[in-house]
Amino acid sequence: MQIGEELVIAILDSIDEAIHVINEEGITIFYNQVAADHDGLHREEVLGKHLLEVFPSLNENSSTLLEVNRTKQPIYHLPQTYKNKWGKLIDTVNTTLPIKINGTFVGSVEIGKDYSKIKDLSNKLMDLQSKVRGVSKKPNEIYGAKYTFHDIMTKNERFNLVKQQATKVAKSSSTVLVYGETGTGKELLVQSIHNESQRRQGPFIAQNCAALPESLLESILFGTVKGSYTGAVDRAGLFEIAHGGTLFLDEINSMPLELQSRLLRVLEDGMVRRIGSPKALQVDVRVIVALNKYPSECVKTGELRPDLYYRLNVFSLEIPPLCERLEDIPYLVDHFIGLYNHSFQKNISKVDDEVLELFASYTWPGNVRELKHIIEHAMIMADGTTLSKDLLPNHLIDSPTLASTLALRPLREAVQETENTLISAAMKKSGGNINQAAKLLEIPRQTLQYKLQKKNH
């Protein structure tokens, strides 16, 4: 053997990848120690022998090396999972290439990268995450609920009533449905309920159902047992981790319908079954769900199962949007100014009337969150002691206001006008057929007839 060849062999023997080379006839001509370790064989058992003689479980079609020998085409990055002679599970990614010397085909080489360790590490990481959630002495410090009812600022009568109802329901273990537009304070309310309940020392676990793909959401919620699918390990789901506490399922309408029916069964009997396990476990978890669309609307669009909706609707709380509680705006403005005076070391003590007028007529699609961010923005820009209009973001100054989108006028007149528009549209759609138009409007035919007569006079 020449020095050069020895050097190449030494190099190939010292790298981390498995290397297996066969000649044109399928006889192994090179086989490094890593490859031998993967396969659980000694190099001598393999070298100089035909591949199928050493690996009787393979055949002409299933062996990638023999396939490349036949096709002379490379196969890149093929994942393979197999048990070696000693029963050890090996996960590799293989690349198999034809070897040509001066244009003549002489055999094939397979390079295998073992990623069992990476897979192991990723499983360990997920296990650790679930342990951190599960066994921490003070889970609330990590995944906790920090807000209480004192943090929910409102002077609005309707919202105060909701707060009162929430305080009462907090004492029980009932499932609660919270509805409110984005940024109205659903998270605040749900955390406050947990902290007001007997479960406040227990875990508070929040999961947004829109944030995960279907299969992952199911295993995260219910847990898995080893072997239930490739790579599955014994892992507790959020229902088990939240035992003795509260599980907050946000944007429940994004949960796939099949999973909604599984959730309903857990709500009915308190039993959860890890994926792949025949054993059901009794859990003591209070479930709170939130929606940012009208619940009945979600049922109509098919996003929420009616049976689950009826089960959840036993106790529902609706947070009014900010534009329906204008009295809260100056109150929240003061509150947020206090907050940011402190954290930004500012000294704002006055708000221009112009600013409050603009706020009162703005539509607030992002509700309190938007108001909070606008105050934050203005306070960063502010130098003096007054919060003036020029400190506000441009989009707010140029935006259409409530007043311009909806001019104030007598309600009766506005309702009548809307009714007339709808009746005309229904009559048009039904081609003048009163029966059909009444069906479209979901009112009795007689009522429509009467309204049509009134409209024409």
Ligand SMILES: Nc1ncnc2c1ncn2[C@@H]1O[C@H](COP(=O)(O)OP(=O)(O)OP(=O)(O)O)[C@@H](O)[C@H]1O
């Ligand atoms: N009544 C309130 N008093 C004080 N702060 C509030 C109030 N309502 C909301 N906030 C603040 O507004 C922000 C948004 O609130 P939260 O996250 O509870 O909204 P949400 O309804 O869960 O929104 P989304 O549907 O987008 O998740 C938070 O920073 C919260 O502290």
Ligand SMILES: [Mg+2]
């Ligand atoms: Mg939220």
